[in-house]
Amino acid sequence: MRLSMKGYITCKEAEAYSDCADRYAYNMAAHRFAISDGVTKSFFPKLWSKVLVEQSVAPSGAAGLPMEQCQAEWLNEVTQRVSHDDVKWFTRNAFLRKEPGLATLVTLALDDENFIWTAEAIGDSFLFFVPDSVKDDFEKWDKLSSKPDPIEFDNYPDYLSSRGKGRGEKRELAGYLEPGTFYLMTDALSEWMFNEQSEALRVIEEEWTDQKAFEASVAHLRNEGRLHNDDSSALIIRLDDDNIWDICDGDTTVTDIDELIDTECALKECRKEIQTVYADLNERINDLLQTYNISDNAKHDIKQQLSEEFALPNRNCDSHE
């Protein structure tokens, strides 16, 4: 079978990528995939969701997620951050109160030796498996989360905790590998899948061609009230029958949230730099104009002309005679 994959991720409207608490990870060599949604109100949820997905896909001899190891990794990282001199009071207080990070988790593993797939889920993130033969029949899709039937999306999902026991019991699902598509999604997109079913599949197939198109699609769905304003991420794993027993790896296009964050940060810093340069430039121009015995109106006109000529931001003349 031929495996290809797409992955897209975006934050809530009017927030930054650095605020996004969703994470996903994959290991193509081991054919393992994971997605997690950090609970915003918890303590360092982004870090917790990152640890969970990375540990879920790591090659390991032991069965299941090494929970203690995940918790130790999270605690170690948080302790380091809290020990900085400039740590904020609310961060330090939350650490002293032993507040946990909380997150959902969905994992998928493809076993090409036994030709099966297995999945686990806790929380309101979902795995959907849509065999090609039943794309238009939502009832026949495989759907996995730890939410009980009937499915209702609310503010009280099950979760894994970075300290102690979490909430809820994980659920498992398995099936034979066949042509079709796995969708690992966090809750906002999952709820949209439940609501729109094959129309959602059409949007995904036709409109989600790259990260920009995905973001435009999400913005449109939010504007129309079809998608809740929440972090939204999806791993879409496609299996095609190429008459080969083993799973061969095909195209992979997965957005890296860390790269989005770095790009965003770079843009923010460049903007600051430009604003500083322009502020300094404005001051220097004002000082230079002061040395000329010309009227305020003339100075204003000069600055206006320079703004147009050099595409500078138009700032009011504030020179003094």
Next chain:
Amino acid sequence: METATFNQTENNKETMSNNQTISNMETKQFNSTQFSSAHPGLITFVIDQSGSMEETYPEGGTKAKFTHLVVNRAINEMINSNADGETVKNRVLLSLIGCGKSVTEIRTDKLSDFANNPLRIENGIQKVSDGNGGLVEVEVQKPIYFEPVANGLTPLADTLDVVKQIVGNFMEKNPESPAPVVVIVTDGMPRSSGVDDATEEANAIAKAQEIMALSCADGHPLIFNCHIGRGTNKCEFPAAEEELPDEQAKFLFKISSEVPESYKDAARKLELDLSEHSKGMVSNADPTTFIKFINFGSSGANQDKMSN
């Protein structure tokens, strides 16, 4: 000089979409829009800073100091609810208005600015779970955002005029945001220099009703009132005038909003007793009820997953 063009606006992700539509719901429930970074909410605390706030409780401490403690703690709770580790999400714009010798806009700021720049920080002790069913004491930092003041009269009408401007400006700039919430803390009837008490009372009522008549996509601004007393003759969330025991309660009834559905859950969790048409007010609140009421009034800012 190289030509350089750049977008002067802030990150496009922070620009509100003017085409945002109300979410598709067959029946619109007002005062239900969730506080979010996309649509932050405004919470205004009006704090009585009149001379009578210098009165002491039998247990010790003045009403002014206790109010200062409770409201500062409520602000810290909002910050904790909206922090995810190292950053505070700006889902709330917070305004503190003093009503005493003069009307003072103590501070109006984004929640993250409050968090990053408190007036000062005190050290305190808090009991936390030790993970084995017991409690341990840990030293925590307690930021302070305003100081207790007790001086002068209670010019509530002029204060509400300032509040109306703040609320009106906010609604104009943020039409899709949750309807603003005003929480008034007072220990007596309005009194203003140069104005007889009846006129001052009538002016305060008129001004409050002007605020409650403003309108946005999420409905009308809410005014909740807490009159702090000793607990005797307490009147909590009355639904009808017959339930009002004294003039103070009757006054508050006229300047309080009916509690919308979206706030009833928060009230019940705090074990505050509400009926279907309850007004958001308590008169003669004892200290415990006062704390619960402030938490109820600011509960809009503390909604999120896992808020149970």
